[in-house]
Amino acid sequence: MRESQAYIERIKRVNRQYQRLELAVHQSLTSVLAGQALLARRIEKDFESERWDPYLRKLWFPVDLHAGNLLTIELSAHEQFSPGELLSIIGPIGQPFRFRQKLRNILLIANQTTPAPLLMMLPSLLKRQVSVTMVLMGEARAYDTSHLPGEVEIIHAEDDLSWNDMVMTLGWADQVFAACDPGDELRHFADILRLMRERRNDVPLNYAFGVFQRTLPCGVGACHACVLNLRGAQKLQCVDGLAFDLTTLRMN
Amino acid sequence: MRESQAYIERIKRVNRQYQRLELAVHQSLTSVLAGQALLARRIEKDFESERWDPYLRKLWFPVDLHAGNLLTIELSAHEQFSPGELLSIIGPIGQPFRFRQKLRNILLIANQTTPAPLLMMLPSLLKRQVSVTMVLMGEARAYDTSHLPGEVEIIHAEDDLSWNDMVMTLGWADQVFAACDPGDELRHFADILRLMRERRNDVPLNYAFGVFQRTLPCGVGACHACVLNLRGAQKLQCVDGLAFDLTTLRMN
């Protein structure tokens, strides 16, 4: 991981809600894998004067990499960027998702948040013929999925977070990756884990993962503001995460 | 004076150094006269979230008014604006310049600063057949005057602030208006006044004016950070200025 500069090469509006930025990135970022993220910050034109508001970096999950060095980021359409803007990037942050070798069916869950942290895996999984189902819960149900690959099955959960054939979907899935509103992540993850435990005899290790999106002040393991208590050990979200096995998490 | 919103209608690059913003302003600003200024601040798109960096408003001197409600502002080309941006404006700030009724010759001086505070008067004075001479001193000599009306005579002063025919120019002028680097205004104005006193038998009242550009925290007479000691009284730059008779100023 290092600090590098990136350009905004192009900005595309993908739908009413979202825009995608194509960043021309330094080669240290061209090997980013699904599960890893960037900490981004705008740079002043003259490089000498720094602006300190906003103060901390933004956590961005790439959703695509193409043409060798163009990383795509999906952001709310409300945020204002211009092509040609220069960014400072710290990354890659965290570890790639650890997929099972014999992965055939994967379930993705977005609860009260954009599914952006889960999108980078889609092209490669679909190429490997993995079946992908995405469940949108709570406010995530308003997420417009028209720009996602047609092969991804989309399910909108009920208000109680359940959906039709839920027992079947959960049994069918070899692995589950969930993203939740970073404001109250632990509670949301606990809810999801409870749902699973109610619908499956057993939630094994390496089955259910939560992707953590809490604020990362440093992103390099220095500040220890991102420590999570996992069964048996303290883990750093920015170094050991960003995804953790939900069954190992101490939910307090 | 009041607060109103203004639009950036158009941005023109007038030369290598400067751009001009055309602001569509509220009617309370359409009677702005030479000598008056605006205190401007960008507005966030959603109107609810305020950004507090930069903190204080910028002091802008209009350089032109046309089409009824389009105020032109001249700013360094380095500052970034976009057409359509919305601004909050407090103004008009201060009193119009008080020109002599029988004004025929006027001398404008810019010392280490852009002459922007002196430009608004040009169209009406030229129409009244007043002869205008502008002396650029110090770093102001680098100011590109190619976009100014051809009738304005431009003089570049020497390093010691003098120029050819200085005695004549000072005798010829009915009034002098000077703008200086706001960082060290009092010293600069003292220098200019000394120059005049050396070259003229007498510097009468209502002859030499300094346009003050110090930071105005409030602009409405509330904070008293802009108090100047004039002979006999404390004056507020934002209410009683922005120009003051240099001979009445206590230079300390």
Place this chain on the structure above:
Amino acid sequence: MAIEITRSRKYSLVVSTPVMPAAGAFGFADSYRAMIDYEKLGALVTNPVTIDAWNPAAGTRTVPLDAGLLLHTGLPNPGLRKVIRRYRKTWSNLPIPVILHLAGTSVQHVSQAVNLLDEVDEVAAVELGLSDDLTEGEALALVCAASKLEKPLLVRLPFYECYQLALPAAEAGADALVLTAAPRGTARDAHSGRLVSGRIYGPLIKPMILRLVGRLRREVAAEVPIIGCGGIHSPQDARDYIDAGAIAVQVDTATWAQPKMLERISRDLGGWIATRRKDALLDEWNPDMGHTEALQRRAPAPRANDLGK
């Protein structure tokens, strides 16, 4: 609404909104009359006044900081007698009570001022400003002298010494504590290249003073109201002070950057904004929206001629 913001005694100060400008931010009387609806404020707090006239500070007065500024004015004012003479009439025409801020210089000066101010009906209450670097004894002597006043006495405490002075000041006769004056600091003036000292303003001051208010509210006798002052830049900031135990708030330099924010905060805490019609125009909701914005919302891409006429 009717909120008693000073101790219940023979004299006490009741305001209709728990929001007012801080001393030094708002002028002596009606500087903001063209921009702010004074009727929506709880009170007017004047700029600091001294018995004798004070001159402005020499040298640098403002240094811009990230999201803030350093200010050193030297508190220029024409002296108490002139201030009363000059603004008395305006004060009597204001729709809100006037709190005169008296900079506490010496016991003798404060006593003189108290005698003068007791005769001025247009002044509803006095706020005594305690300077930094006073010893506890000096500070208390000033509060005692000021408490002879036959009107409510607010005492504004300095930032660094506020823990030390709060309880003694309340016991010595303060009818309300204003927490706090802006902290002093030092910054480099880019023009002169010199380090200059002054007071520090900006939103980052708020969390520090908010904490002081929360803690001192638990320690100071309950009958002495606390007024929160420091870094308030939004209605939420003001509500945070109320939640932390303040009876009212003072808004300082935010007014300079965005004058209508004071009124917006005041409307919010004063209960003038209770509901918002679905699809209300922004300027029906926010007092600081000029009609330009309303027009913009009606016609997304306005031309010059659509505006301002």
Place this chain on the structure above:
Amino acid sequence: MAIEITRSRKYSLVVSTPVMPAAGAFGFADSYRAMIDYEKLGALVTNPVTIDAWNPAAGTRTVPLDAGLLLHTGLPNPGLRKVIRRYRKTWSNLPIPVILHLAGTSVQHVSQAVNLLDEVDEVAAVELGLSDDLTEGEALALVCAASKLEKPLLVRLPFYECYQLALPAAEAGADALVLTAAPRGTARDAHSGRLVSGRIYGPLIKPMILRLVGRLRREVAAEVPIIGCGGIHSPQDARDYIDAGAIAVQVDTATWAQPKMLERISRDLGGWIATRRKDALLDEWNPDMGHTEALQRRAPAPRANDLGK
């Protein structure tokens, strides 16, 4: 350069640059090795360590503020013995001295820690962190206990109590004073809607602590160096502290926002940037310029393919 940043005694600490990270900002050892040239720093100051392991704080840990943040981590650390075991090797390979930050909890704990640390050659000095809300007596007892150390002892003072504690701490055996820890404050967490407390960071802290440094430099005995710490975000900020009388500076959260700023400050004060070739590329001058920028300057309108390969 060789700068003695602690009192001249049998043991003292000499650094080659008067710039180091602040405790809590930089991790325990080499978190920033991929981004910052440690050789350009004066020293490494570790995150706070306690005798027993501490868990992270429950609840909200960061609240974003205007040009700043509130932080409350609870100082998670695996306890002094584990820290020594885990990082000893890395420390010994670092090109700069290691200052271990010891959070001062009790006299007994501090004495235990002193005994342990005297045996650890990889630790060049100890910085004792004094918590807020200690009485003067408690604080002095901690400093006394720590001064038994056979290494230089730096003492970091809390913000609000720093006046009160500076002189006594110096007399009780501090070989240098670090002014100050970040001030405590309270802010509303937008997610939970609750007021939470923590430390306040951001550039606006600097003018306040700079003033404290300037004043205390005149009061504290001259042989006790003062290290300035608070809100440093640029080389000029750091130089301001030196001008105000600090022998060295610590950079805190600026490193998180812009990691290379620490190195830039360190190069600046360490004299590594003395001249700049006319027309030098920005990345030849500023250590935090990646080569992307260099390329941009050579070819004003780069295409995707020109970059990053």
